[in-house]
Amino acid sequence: DAGVTQSPTHLIKTRGQHVTLRCSPISGHKSVSWYQQVLGQGPQFIFQYYEKEERGRGNFPDRFSARQFPNYSSELNVNALLLGDSALYLCASSLHLGAQETQYFGPGTRLLVL
Amino acid sequence: QKEVEQNSGPLSVPEGAIASLNCTYSDRVSQSFFWYRQYSGKSPELIMSIYSNGDKEDGRFTAQLNKASQYVSLLIRDSQPSDSATYLCAVNRGNYGGSQGNLIFGKGTKLSVKP
Numbered sequence: 001d002a003g004v005t006q007s008p009t010h011l012i013k014t015r016g017q018h019v020t021l022r023c024s025p026i027s028g029h030k031s032v033s034w035y036q037q038v039l040g041q042g043p044q045f046i047f048q049y050y051e052k053e054e055r056g057r058g059n060f061p062d063r064f065s066a067r068q069f070p071n072y073s074s075e076l077n078v079n080a081l082l083l084g085d086s087a088l089y090l091c092a093s094s095l096h097l098g099a100q101e102t103q104y105f106g107p108g109t110r111l112l113v114l
Numbered sequence: 115q116k117e118v119e120q121n122s123g124p125l126s127v128p129e130g131a132i133a134s135l136n137c138t139y140s141d142r143v144s145q146s147f148f149w150y151r152q153y154s155g156k157s158p159e160l161i162m163s164i165y166s167n168g169d170k171e172d173g174r175f176t177a178q179l180n181k182a183s184q185y186v187s188l189l190i191r192d193s194q195p196s197d198s199a200t201y202l203c204a205v206n207r208g209n210y211g212g213s214q215g216n217l218i219f220g221k222g223t224k225l226s227v228k229p
């Protein structure tokens with residue numbers, strides 16, 4: 001079975017630009033979460049979606065937005081990119097919501113902002 | 115105080131030894147606890163999950179949870195060079211404070227297993 005897939009794998013942008021990252025969850029999984037991981041740190045929660053509705057939001061500015069589609073895939077959008085947005089962006093999927101739901105991570109999109 | 119704390123290491127152990135990785139968390143409402151392994155340049159991979167006090171064993175891995183002390187650990191027996199990676203401790207607080215169960219990660223402990 002295919003795991004979580006993300007595209008693109010790598011991306012280079014300049015300050016002020018906009019970026020869209022894409023994620024397809026494991027088949028049957030209805031929840032998608034997005035995390036940002038900067039070098040030397042653990043992943044930091046950005047958004048969680050379940051059944052196309054936002055169910056959680058981390059401490060990120062409004063430049064960050066996301067959505068989930070009827071097929072449970074998801075997009076993360078970041079506007080007005082800053083140098084500090086350079087990071088590995090991870091998508092994770094789980095079957096449902098809940099504290100005991102295991103989240104499975106995709107390979108990530110490595111974003112470099114110049 | 116950070117929500118999830120880990121010693122960043124590096125923790126160096128000889129091949130065949132037991133590696134002990136520790137994690138403390140600050141929020142008593144935390145419900146679920148996960149250990150992820152992350153190789154350099156790769157994404158996190160689930161190693162163990164634990165939800166109740168005590169020990170949970172899976173092959174060479176044992177997770178230990180003590181909710182009273184707000185402490186969770188991971189033991190790796192018979193450590194192999196292929197175990198060399200960063201180990202991330204993650205906590206899920208469940209439906210608390212409007213969250214629907216996002217993971218809160220520590221910074222990770224870098225483990226190096228020497229042949």
